[in-house]
Amino acid sequence: GAVVSQHPSRVICKSGTSVKIECRSLDFQATTMFWYRQFPKKSLMLMATSNEGSKATYEQGVEKDKFLINHASLTLSTLTVTSAHPEDSSFYICSARARGSRHAGELFFGEGSRLTVL
Amino acid sequence: GNSVTQMEGPVTLSEEAFLTINCTYTATGYPSLFWYVQYPGEGLQLLLKATKADDKGSNKGFEATYRKETTSFHLEKGSVQVSDSAVYFCALRATSGTYKYIFGTGTRLKVLA
Numbered sequence: 001g002a003v004v005s006q007h008p009s010r011v012i013c014k015s016g017t018s019v020k021i022e023c024r025s026l027d028f029q030a031t032t033m034f035w036y037r038q039f040p041k042k043s044l045m046l047m048a049t050s051n052e053g054s055k056a057t058y059e060q061g062v063e064k065d066k067f068l069i070n071h072a073s074l075t076l077s078t079l080t081v082t083s084a085h086p087e088d089s090s091f092y093i094c095s096a097r098a099r100g101s102r103h104a105g106e107l108f109f110g111e112g113s114r115l116t117v118l
Numbered sequence: 119g120n121s122v123t124q125m126e127g128p129v130t131l132s133e134e135a136f137l138t139i140n141c142t143y144t145a146t147g148y149p150s151l152f153w154y155v156q157y158p159g160e161g162l163q164l165l166l167k168a169t170k171a172d173d174k175g176s177n178k179g180f181e182a183t184y185r186k187e188t189t190s191f192h193l194e195k196g197s198v199q200v201s202d203s204a205v206y207f208c209a210l211r212a213t214s215g216t217y218k219y220i221f222g223t224g225t226r227l228k229v230l231a
Contacts (some may be wrong), residue, residue, distance in 0.1 A: 004161060032217060043122070044207070044221040093162070097217050107217060109154070109162035 002028045004096050006110035013084055014118055020080045021113045023094030029074035030096035034107070035067075038091040050077045074099065084117045091115075120145045124208045124222035131198055131229050139193040139225045141182075141208035149210040151175075151184055151191040152219070156205045165193075165206070198229045 003026040013019050023033055032051050036044040048069050050056045056069035066088075068080040077096075081088050093112040124141040131137060143149065150169045154162040166175030171186035180195045191208060208222040 006161075034217070034219075036221075041126075041223060043223050044219075046218060046220075049218070095162070095219075106164060107219065111159065111161045 002026075002096075002098055002106075002108045004030075004094065004108045004110040006092075006094055006113050008113060009111060010114045010116075012116045012118065015085050016083055018080055018082045019084055019115060020078055021092055021094075021115075023077045023079070023096070023110050025075045025096045025098070025108070028096075028108075029099040030077075031074065031099045032097040033071055033077040034095045034097075035069060035077075035079050036093045036095070038093060038112075044093060047079075081115065084115070086117045089115055089117045120149070120210060120212045120220050122208050122210055122220055122222040124206075124225055126223065127205075127226040129225060129227045131227070133200055133229055133231055134197045135229075137193070137195040137198045137202075137227065139206055139208075139227070141191045141193065141222060143189050143191065143208075143210050145189075145210055145212055147212065148186075149212050151182070152209040152211070153180070153182055153191070153193050154207040154209060154221075156207065156224070158204070162207060198227070200229045200231050203227055203229045 005024045007022045035047045047062045048056045048058045050071040058064045071077040095107045095109045121144045152167045153165040155165045156162045166177040168175040168184035174183045182193045205224045207224045209219045
């Protein structure tokens, strides 16, 4: 299957700082990437849908000024948590929808990034 | 709204035991249903899927049947192995043409030798 890589896998930061998480599709082009957040013992919650070259579409209740998403190329999307606070501590997972017919209809997931805000 | 409910874990089994992880869903229309698996330190991987009622998805000895009458998609395996230890997520995709997935909470499976 296709590979999606997230970086960093773990990050600890101080309250008030900003953190950037990268999501890369390593061997395919991703027209659409999705960002999820997972709380302990909770479902993966879709935060936003990111399309290459256009603005992300945020789900209801997700602060777009807080969680900045940039999908600058067909292989890279970034999530920046701005002015992070302890309540932003969570596990963030990206997924990518492959362009073309080889993996049509399938989503590929990154390994996830655990953010801890002190 | 659309939702997925799966049994809470952890589930601990001995090797070669029979596995069932329950999953039920609520959705309008005819969703596609999926099981994803997350091994330690890795991303989610598609395990199997079913796109219409009565379809059976299968992979690596795992099976799940799309039951519209009971709105269920239970995951089963006849004989689990230690290497099956992972977290299993049930998910649905509500409408054809969209890739918004709704996930269950995940069920951790631990298989003991």
